[in-house]
Amino acid sequence: MSQPISTVAFIGLGVMGYPMAGHLARAGLTVRVYNRTAAKGEAWAAEHGGSHHPTPREAAEGADLVLVCVGNDDDVRQVTTGEDGALSGMTEGSLLVDHTTASADLAEELDAACRERGIGFVDAPVSGGQQGAENGALTVMCGGSEANFARAEPVLAHYSRAVTLMGPAGSGQLTKMVNQICIAGLVQGLAEGLHFAEQAGLDQQRVVEVISQGAAGSWQMENRHQTMIRDEYEHGFAVDWMRKDLGICLEQARRLQARLPVTALVDQFYADVQVMGGSRWDTSSLLRRLRAFGKA
Numbered sequence: 605m606s607q608p609i610s611t612v613a614f615i616g617l618g619v620m621g622y623p624m625a626g627h628l629a630r631a632g633l634t635v636r637v638y639n640r641t642a643a644k645g646e647a648w649a650a651e652h653g654g655s656h657h658p659t660p661r662e663a664a665e666g667a668d669l670v671l672v673c674v675g676n677d678d679d680v681r682q683v684t685t686g687e688d689g690a691l692s693g694m695t696e697g698s699l700l701v702d703h704t705t706a707s708a709d710l711a712e713e714l715d716a717a718c719r720e721r722g723i724g725f726v727d728a729p730v731s732g733g734q735q736g737a738e739n740g741a742l743t744v745m746c747g748g749s750e751a752n753f754a755r756a757e758p759v760l761a762h763y764s765r766a767v768t769l770m771g772p773a774g775s776g777q778l779t780k781m782v783n784q785i786c787i788a789g790l791v792q793g794l795a796e797g798l799h800f801a802e803q804a805g806l807d808q809q810r811v812v813e814v815i816s817q818g819a820a821g822s823w824q825m826e827n828r829h830q831t832m833i834r835d836e837y838e839h840g841f842a843v844d845w846m847r848k849d850l851g852i853c854l855e856q857a858r859r860l861q862a863r864l865p866v867t868a869l870v871d872q873f874y875a876d877v878q879v880m881g882g883s884r885w886d887t888s889s890l891l892r893r894l895r896a897f898g899k900a
């Protein structure tokens with residue numbers, strides 16, 4: 605019988621990790637944090653009363669569960685299996701959960717590294733953005749064994765509205781890829797619709813009010829149309845992160861022999877946005893790319 609989880613470590617206090625770790629502290633868990641830029645770890649501990657540590661290894665010491673939310677595959681390797689990584693501080697019977705959006709290969713690699721040490725592993729990428737993290741309303745897609753999932757789920761529920769086991773290690777990441785594939789074409793469609801409405805001289809706001817009630821409605825339309833109309837993109841989910849995600853999707857698709865023509869095209873549109881200086885703009889900035897062409 606594994607012990608109930610009372611002490612957790614949270615590694616990576618970015619846009620997502622900072623509020624996620626906050627929900628755990630508010631739920632009464634003992635939270636030990638690590639952040640590469642130490643000032644953020646200090647600020648988090650001052651705000652939430654947990655402890656901050658200089659390395660992932662030290663943060664992980666004594667934790668029943670270690671949660672990670674950093675950037676990409678290599679960043680996860682650095683903070684887990686790398687020098688002074690979390691695994692070197694974790695004990696047999698503890699559990700590692702990775703919230704980073706990363707490859708399914710990495711999930712399988714970490715699952716194997718954890719097994720060797722008698723540690724459980726769950727890949728658990730999230731959807732719902734900064735707003736979802738702050739409001740405790742994320743959707744979490746998990747890969748791992750039923751036993752490991754059952755241990756992690758009550759903790760993840762503190763910042764989520766849905767936590768679902770999709771299959772063995774890697775299945776969470778594969779599901780997140782489906783999520784990003786669906787979003788890529790959708791955001792481009794929304795950008796084209798708003799661009800067309802503008803060129804046609806329609807009141808874009810009124811157009812959205814009408815069509816969002818019908819079959820064209822979407823989360824992106826609901827949550828992004830106002831800032832898109834105002835041409836504001838200094839918020840939300842960064843284009844650089846989306847290109848990282850689409851790169852993972854396209855590489856996986858190549859190996860699966862799945863065809864993703866629209867996803868590949870939209871990835872190139874995001875490369876244009878990066879050239880326009882939009883690496884940190886929200887993904888809805890595809891509209892600014894269309895506007896840049898202007899009228900012929």
Ligand SMILES: NC(=O)c1ccc[n+]([C@@H]2O[C@H](COP(=O)([O-])OP(=O)(O)OC[C@H]3O[C@@H](n4cnc5c(N)ncnc54)[C@H](OP(=O)(O)O)[C@@H]3O)[C@@H](O)[C@H]2O)c1
Binds near residue numbers: 639683
């Ligand atoms: N933002 C969203 O809307 C959203 C939504 C769903 C999923 N995600 C995914 O969630 C993950 C985190 O996103 P985010 O928006 O929170 O990113 P972020 O604000 O850029 O934060 C990234 C965090 O990871 C840390 N980090 C990065 N590389 C590291 C390394 N090599 N070693 C140690 N720490 C490292 C950063 O430390 P420093 O503070 O030192 O830079 C920071 O704490 C990404 O995989 C992203 O794709 C994001």
